[in-house]
Amino acid sequence: xxxxxxxxxxxxxxxxxxxxxxxxxxxxxxxxxxxxxxxxxxxxxxxxxxxxxxxxxxxxxxxxxxxxxxxxxxxxxxxxxxxxxxxxxxxxxxxxxxxxxxxxxxxxxxxxxxxxxxxxxxxxxxxxxxxxxxxxxxxxxxxxxxxxxxxxxxxxxxxxxxxxxxxxxxxxxxxxxxxxxxxxxxxxxxxxxxxxxxxxxxxxxxxxxxxxxxxxxxxxxxxxxxxxxxxxxxxxxxxxxxxxxxxxxxxxxxxxxxxxxxx
Amino acid sequence: xxxxxxxxxxxxxxxxxxxxxxxxxxxxxxxxxxxxxxxxxxxxxxxxxxxxxxxxxxxxxxxxxxxxxxxxxxxxxxxxxxxxxxxxxxxxxxxxxxxxxxxxxxxxxxxxxxxxxxxxxxxxxxxxxxxxxxxxxxxxxxxxxxxxxxxxxxxxxxxxxxxxxxxxxxxxxxxxxxxxxxxxxxxxxxxxxxxxxxxxxxxxxxxxxxxxxxxxxxxxxxxxxxxxxxxxxxxxxxxxxxxxxxxxxxxxxxxxxxxxxxx
DNA sequence: TGGAGGGTTGACGTAGCGTCAAGGTCAAGC
DNA sequence: GCTTGACCTTGACGCTACGTCAACCCTCCA
Numbered sequence: 001x002x003x004x005x006x007x008x009x010x011x012x013x014x015x016x017x018x019x020x021x022x023x024x025x026x027x028x029x030x031x032x033x034x035x036x037x038x039x040x041x042x043x044x045x046x047x048x049x050x051x052x053x054x055x056x057x058x059x060x061x062x063x064x065x066x067x068x069x070x071x072x073x074x075x076x077x078x079x080x081x082x083x084x085x086x087x088x089x090x091x092x093x094x095x096x097x098x099x100x101x102x103x104x105x106x107x108x109x110x111x112x113x114x115x116x117x118x119x120x121x122x123x124x125x126x127x128x129x130x131x132x133x134x135x136x137x138x139x140x141x142x143x144x145x146x147x148x149x150x151x152x153x154x155x156x157x158x159x160x161x162x163x164x165x166x167x168x169x170x171x172x173x174x175x176x177x178x179x180x181x182x183x184x185x186x187x188x189x190x191x192x193x194x195x196x197x198x199x200x201x202x203x204x205x206x207x208x209x210x211x212x213x214x215x216x217x218x219x220x221x222x223x224x225x226x227x228x229x230x231x232x233x234x235x236x237x238x239x240x241x242x243x244x245x246x247x248x249x250x251x252x253x254x255x256x257x258x259x260x261x262x263x
Numbered sequence: 264x265x266x267x268x269x270x271x272x273x274x275x276x277x278x279x280x281x282x283x284x285x286x287x288x289x290x291x292x293x294x295x296x297x298x299x300x301x302x303x304x305x306x307x308x309x310x311x312x313x314x315x316x317x318x319x320x321x322x323x324x325x326x327x328x329x330x331x332x333x334x335x336x337x338x339x340x341x342x343x344x345x346x347x348x349x350x351x352x353x354x355x356x357x358x359x360x361x362x363x364x365x366x367x368x369x370x371x372x373x374x375x376x377x378x379x380x381x382x383x384x385x386x387x388x389x390x391x392x393x394x395x396x397x398x399x400x401x402x403x404x405x406x407x408x409x410x411x412x413x414x415x416x417x418x419x420x421x422x423x424x425x426x427x428x429x430x431x432x433x434x435x436x437x438x439x440x441x442x443x444x445x446x447x448x449x450x451x452x453x454x455x456x457x458x459x460x461x462x463x464x465x466x467x468x469x470x471x472x473x474x475x476x477x478x479x480x481x482x483x484x485x486x487x488x489x490x491x492x493x494x495x496x497x498x499x500x501x502x503x504x505x506x507x508x509x510x511x512x513x514x515x516x517x518x519x520x521x522x523x524x525x526x
Numbered sequence: 527t528g529g530a531g532g533g534t535t536g537a538c539g540t541a542g543c544g545t546c547a548a549g550g551t552c553a554a555g556c
Numbered sequence: 557g558c559t560t561g562a563c564c565t566t567g568a569c570g571c572t573a574c575g576t577c578a579a580c581c582c583t584c585c586a
Binding site: 075 | 273275304305306312313316320321322333334335338339342345349350352353357360362364365366367368372403404408490491
Binding site: 280300318324 | 572573574575576581582583
């Protein structure tokens with residue numbers, strides 16, 4: 001007669017595993033000797049080896065007892081089922097590997113490469129780190145909401161950076177956000193540029209209604225800007241004074257597809 | 264301000280997941296409103312999207328906060344580490360698929376195909392189902408102990424089945440095990456054949472010492488036989504009377520490599 | 527004003543054991 | 557006979573990433 005340790009070493013498993021199989025009823029509890037030790041016969045070794053063979057093949061413990069009792073056809077069907085599950089799990093992990101290979105630190109995180117490239121360009125034309133970080137967070141929200149559209153918008157945004165007015169706007173905003181004090185003149189200049197750009201877009205007819213409105217996304221972007229820097233509230237106020245509802249959503253017409261949020 | 268449900272739906276996760284992230288400190292707990300509800304700002308949405316991006320890529324939650332704080336080099340190193348872990352897990356599952364593809368019901372379970380073929384042949388020459396089942400369990404033990412050698416032994420065992428004496432032995436044993444009563448004459452005949460075979464092997468010098476003794480394997484096989492059918496005890500006794508220790512291990516010489524256990 | 531549809535904490539369940547904790551038992555050497 | 561080390565016992569928590577009640581509170585709308 002064998003002790004639990006001997007049984008376990010015969011089958012190449014741990015003592016804890018054997019006790020676990022007892023607990024879940026996979027392996028029947030054997031008789032105890034006078035001191036309360038479990039005592040196993042040779043058939044227990046055979047059972048344990050069969051169990052481990054299936055477990056090593058990826059069969060969940062909960063299904064092993066059924067499989068050991070099954071006839072050949074049922075067994076084969078179960079094998080197919082387990083194999084499908086293994087394949088699915090492998091596919092999941094493979095997808096994870098593909099995903100993780102796309103991950104880049106910094107601007108690339110949670111953003112398609114086109115947006116990351118836009119952010120890099122923004123930095124090049126003089127936007128400060130904080131400005132770019134704020135812009136990036138905004139685009140993360142946009143990309144989460146409209147992953148299909150965000151890539152289309154990027155060429156438009158990149159083209160806008162060729163306009164000296166736009167470049168000036170981002171530099172002014174950078175200076176505002178990087179400063180410790182509130183500089184009213186800069187805020188006014190920024191608001192003036194934004195209004196000018198809006199009027200331009202309005203006159204040229206570039207402002208067309210978004211077919212699927214972005215719902216609450218503009219509000220969320222406003223809130224995000226305010227959390228990044230409360231001085232954006234003042235900016236919104238100046239926009240309102242000039243006849244525009246502000247910042248992310250222009251009042252007279254809904255958000256146009258080629259004028260996605262600025263910050 | 265957003266409720267937890269709104270936050271969750273923005274990021275495409277469940278409410279329970281968000282609370283879980285709070286619990287493990289991955290996402291900071293927000294302020295509560297007057298009624299005790301959690302109230303979130305837009306930055307929480309951004310944080311949650313970043314978290315899900317990494318989690319979807321297979322990063323364990325416990326490592327996400329470190330990765331979000333890491334610089335580009337550390338981040339890249341962490342990405343490589345995660346990818347290695349994913350690869351290892353995929354390899355494990357692939358190995359499981361290979362294993363499970365080898366699995367066959369019945370005799371094939373926990374045995375190499377050569378042994379399964381031997382068992383099929385045994386059935387063909389007239390061994391009963393119970394006899395084959397007992398033999399199979401014995402070979403499961405042997406295969407677990409000496410997986411390297413067991414395949415080598417099979418051609419020898421198959422050749423032995425060409426000997427009419429051996430075939431007769433298995434048929435007699437089958438009759439013994441399938442019967443409800445103890446038939447002394449059959450037991451005597453079986454013992455006589457086994458002794459004759461042993462003497463033959465002894466004289467022809469086929470019995471050479473096993474280089475690596477099988478230790479307690481013979482004892483285990485004896486025990487297994489006795490658990491399958493207690494009448495094997497009587498068989499062992501008859502063998503002893505005839506000058507052989509019995510059954511699985513011959514007394515005058517250690518177990519020969521070409522005479523592996525009979526049952 | 528009542529009901530539907532939010533929100534709150536707390537706790538258990540999942541798979542397959544690993545790993546203490548706090549003891550009792552056994553075999554061997556002194 | 558005593559110690560020592562290796563083994564056995566049960567009980568319980570830990571791990572991953574939440575799902576799923578339970579029991580109760582809050583808000584909004586017809």
